[in-house]
Each structure stands twice: as structure tokens, then as C-alpha cells.
Amino acid sequence: MSDPQPQSIEPAIIPRDQHVISRSQISDKALTVLYRLKSAGYGAYLVGGGVRDLSLGREPKDFDVATDATPDEVKALFRNCRLIGRRFRLAHVHWGPEIIEVATFRALTPPDGDTDSDRVTEDGMIVRDNVYGTIEEDALRRDFTINALYYNIADFTVVDYAGGMEDIKAGRLRLIGDPAVRYREDPVRMLRAVRFAAKLGFAIDTATAEPIPWMAELLDDIPPARLFDEVLKLFMAGQGVETFETLRQHGLFRYLFPASDTALDDDEHGQFVTFIARALESTDKRVNEERPVTPAFLFAALIWPAILAQLPGGRLQSQINRELFEQAVTEALERQLRQVAIPKRFSQPMREIWALQPRFDTRSEKKAKRLFAHPRFRAAYDFLLLRGEAGLADKALVEWWREYTTSSPDAPPPTPARRRRRGGKRRRGGHAGDANAAPSDSAVESGGE
Structure with a gap:
């Protein structure tokens, strides 16, 4: 069962003079996507980690867009667009090495004639999520409040349905909805909670942290290939020590x-x-x-x-x-x-x-x-x-x-360091190369958020 949410709430609308986000901080390609969607009559919002990081005075790694346009409608606007994914249908607009991810607003509940069992397992895990809805529904189905902030290109306001801006100011990581239900929907959210807390230096909200030790065993149901990707994000983002300590504190390390x-x-x-x-x-x-x-x-x-x-x-x-x-x-x-x-x-x-x-x-x-x-x-x-x-x-x-x-003159010198590519979506997993370093050779980037 999905976590019941109020179907109509009044969002906080934060005007331009009350937030720190500027268009000059957003990549030109992301702005192109936003303005083209707007010109075609669709809603266009910068969303998620980009809005969160800009609000914290950080440089975003990626710029993601949310819209009421369907993936096919997005594809019709951009010749350089590719549709990906089955569980989550997304549009990727390619600009050389930079990729702008465009997601259609997701619904909280299935439409008439559909059933919850079509998209949710008996344990509550979401297995299909291509049911489209409103911006309000999309905000409430996101995981953490700080990731449910929408920068509206139409008037440069920030739309906040879940109190995310207040949590950013308080340095607090808080799930939207009932944590136990949200973890059953996707157990990887427990790992994301640890990762974001370490990355941002935030404290995990008490209600968000409390179920983790007794729900951690749900990670056994996650495919090993997905857990590999999550381990890279956890330990290769520059906060590995804090992440390791927090994983052990909440009983998660044993499931990895x-x-x-x-x-x-x-x-x-x-x-x-x-x-x-x-x-x-x-x-x-x-x-x-x-x-x-x-x-x-x-x-x-x-x-x-x-x-x-x-x-x-x-x-x-x-x-x-x-x-x-x-x-x-x-x-x-x-x-x-x-x-x-x-x-x-x-x-x-x-x-x-x-x-x-x-x-x-x-x-x-x-x-x-x-x-x-x-x-x-x-x-x-x-x-x-x-x-x-x-x-x-x-x-x-x-x-x-x-x-x-x-x-000794016979000892091999350390391999010269190569700088990581910055900007745009990053490939996950990288290459092993000769792996002659600790950790040295061959760049591997940590993947998306």
C-alpha cells in the first residue's frame, strides 16, 4: 500500500528576493531545456539535487528538470533526446558530454482501472512508476524534503510542498511521509539517507532514522548489481569515513x-x-x-x-x-x-x-x-x-x-593523476584500468544522486 498523503496542500512559494538561486548558476543547456518547455506551454522546473545544492551555496553536479510534458512530448521538442528506463520512464536531452534529465511529474495513486498491485509488491516495494500526475503529487512522492524543491523558470520562485527549505536551514534530513512505508517502497532509501547526511553534514531526523535498524534486512531483496552502484555512491563521494561510521551506527553495513x-x-x-x-x-x-x-x-x-x-x-x-x-x-x-x-x-x-x-x-x-x-x-x-x-x-x-x-631505481613511479570530468551526468562504475594505485589509476566516478 502507498503511504496516504493529503491530496491538496498549499505550497510555500518563495519569491526570487527570498532565495539565493540565480540563473547564472544554472548550466546553459539546462536553461535551454527549461525555456523550450516553457515556450511550448509546459510547466518547467529545475528540481531535486540542483535546487538543494544551489540553496546551500554548493555547485550542483547535475541539473534535473521536472515537467508536466510526457516523455514522448519532451522527445518531440528535442532532436537530441533519448527515452530511457522502464520502471521510471525518463527523457535524456544530450548536449555533448552533458545530459539534462527530464522527468514527467509522477502520481501518488494509480489511475482508475489500475491497481496498486500493478506497481507495488506485497511487501510495499514500488516496481513500476510511470503513472503521471501533478507537481503536487510529484513533490509528495519524492523521498526527502530537501529533494522536493522546484525552481520555476516562469517566475524564478522556489515551490516547496514539503518544508524542504526549512529543513535545509536546520541542517535536517527528513523523509516525506511515513518512514516505514517509504523504506518498504524502496529499501535503498535507507542508504540514501546515510549518503545525503554524510554529504551535506546534516543530521538524520529522529523519525527518519528510527526504523532503519529493524528494516535494514529489506536490503537483502535489492539486486546485488544495484547495491554495487549504491556502494560506489556511498564510498566514492569524498565522505567515506563518515559514511562508514554512520552505516555501522544504523546497522546497514552488515547488509553490504x-x-x-x-x-x-x-x-x-x-x-x-x-x-x-x-x-x-x-x-x-x-x-x-x-x-x-x-x-x-x-x-x-x-x-x-x-x-x-x-x-x-x-x-x-x-x-x-x-x-x-x-x-x-x-x-x-x-x-x-x-x-x-x-x-x-x-x-x-x-x-x-x-x-x-x-x-x-x-x-x-x-x-x-x-x-x-x-x-x-x-x-x-x-x-x-x-x-x-x-x-x-x-x-x-x-x-x-x-x-x-x-x-630503488627499479621501483615504478606512481601513475600521474588525471582529473575527473566535471559537469553533466556521469557514467557509473568507470574502468578498472591497471588499478595500480591506492587508490590511484583509472578514474571512476560515483554516479548520480
Whole structure:
């Protein structure tokens, strides 16, 4: 059942002189889309994250548009438009690398002759949502109040049906409607709550947070491929440390990395938590410096505690049995893949990073020279440094490698950083490249909101 909502409420209309959004801050292509829709007689609104970020004085990553025009009507206005999606039919207007996403207002309830069961499962999860409605309905079916703000290109006002502007001022993340119902409609909203809270530095509203621990198990029903996409958004946006802590606080991390979460709970010295935190700090630093990162290194770090937990003493001991180690790697990865589908272009570099760790257990210059030649050496070496920082590797051994790596002419230099592309919709998942960094080579961008 859908969460019952009032069918007619009076929105707050915020005039131009009472908000900070200016057309000069909106991309030219988004303005072109808005004005063409308006000229054709349709309602045209900038909506969602773009309005939220501009209201916070931030630079939006994307500019999304909402309208009463149907996807086919949008397509008729733009030769460079493509219609995508089945569950959510959307129009994408392409301008070179920039894509403006145009969504038709969604309805709260199905039309006459349709039934709720056609679009909602017995558990309350929405599986089809191409029922079009009014701007009011569209606002009330959005997830968080701060994402339900509409900038009207007709008069430059901001239309607020859900109190989103007040929540922005209060630094509060609040779901629209009954949180339990909204989480059943789409359990990924629990992850989005954590992500937005970390990204914006907001506090999650008490009523929004309260159901999460006992509803987190609904994430088991989400396809592993979708959870992979969500993990990228969670941990590769520059607030990975805060995100990790908040996921654990609300009991969500275990539904993304179940074996690792168990290992963290059982580690009385807290070294596994320290290890993951160090890896996330490294990733956050690179993301915030607009340097490239790769999921391969990050996933390798997040799953590492699950591998160690299967080894004697929970550690990678000197001269470990190779077969035992490989078995631990295989079992940990197979269990993880049942929860989050990691593409092979990332899981293979992960395996190589892990496989090289026992090979660092040497202080032979001859063996070190051979290890230098391995294409994954840089990523594996940086992984070793993180292990040392967390107390999961012998300090003297780590220092030997640090000294040898910095002084040896055979050591490969770090791969030059490449800047991430800015503006427009971003491709999700990226490419693994050679993944020789920690996290270094090959840019991967975190996907949309």
C-alpha cells in the first residue's frame, strides 16, 4: 500500500528576493531545456539535487528538470533526446558530454482501472512508476524534503510542498511521509539517507532514522548489481569515513559487507576498523582533490577483514600456507558477490592485490626486484602501507619496503593523476584500468544522486 498523503496542500512559494538561486548558476543547456518547455506551454522546473545544492551555496553536479510534458512530448521538442528506463520512464536531452534529465511529474495513486498491485509488491516495494500526475503529487512522492524543491523558470520562485527549505536551514534530513512505508517502497532509501547526511553534514531526523535498524534486512531483496552502484555512491563521494561510521551506527553495513561486518565485531583490538578507516581516508583525500580513484582498491580494503577472519589468529602470518590463503580469498569474495555484484574488471585486480600481500614477506632485494615488475605492485604496496598503519603488518617489514621502494631505481613511479570530468551526468562504475594505485589509476566516478 502507498503511504496516504493529503491530496491538496498549499505550497510555500518563495519569491526570487527570498532565495539565493540565480540563473547564472544554472548550466546553459539546462536553461535551454527549461525555456523550450516553457515556450511550448509546459510547466518547467529545475528540481531535486540542483535546487538543494544551489540553496546551500554548493555547485550542483547535475541539473534535473521536472515537467508536466510526457516523455514522448519532451522527445518531440528535442532532436537530441533519448527515452530511457522502464520502471521510471525518463527523457535524456544530450548536449555533448552533458545530459539534462527530464522527468514527467509522477502520481501518488494509480489511475482508475489500475491497481496498486500493478506497481507495488506485497511487501510495499514500488516496481513500476510511470503513472503521471501533478507537481503536487510529484513533490509528495519524492523521498526527502530537501529533494522536493522546484525552481520555476516562469517566475524564478522556489515551490516547496514539503518544508524542504526549512529543513535545509536546520541542517535536517527528513523523509516525506511515513518512514516505514517509504523504506518498504524502496529499501535503498535507507542508504540514501546515510549518503545525503554524510554529504551535506546534516543530521538524520529522529523519525527518519528510527526504523532503519529493524528494516535494514529489506536490503537483502535489492539486486546485488544495484547495491554495487549504491556502494560506489556511498564510498566514492569524498565522505567515506563518515559514511562508514554512520552505516555501522544504523546497522546497514552488515547488509553490504556481511562477512566484513562480522569480522569487525569480533576484532577486540579494533585493527580492522582502523584499516578500513585508513583506506577510506585515502580515498576521500583523492576524491576531494579531484584525483582519480578505483573501486578495485576500495573493495579490496573493505573485504580484507573477511579474509583475515578465516586465517589462524585472524592475521596474515609469516610464511602462510598458500592454499589456505587462496581458499580464504575465494570464500570471502564468493560470499561478498552474493550480496554486492562486483564486476570482474574490479574483482580481478582485487584478487591480484590480495595475492601479492604474502609476497611482501621478504627482505630479499632479488625477490623485491621481481615484485616491482608486477603490474599491480603500486596498488599492492600501498595496500601494505595501510596494513602497517592499522597494525596488521610487521612495522619493520613495512619500513624495509618503504625504504627500498623510495631508494630503488627499479621501483615504478606512481601513475600521474588525471582529473575527473566535471559537469553533466556521469557514467557509473568507470574502468578498472591497471588499478595500480591506492587508490590511484583509472578514474571512476560515483554516479548520480
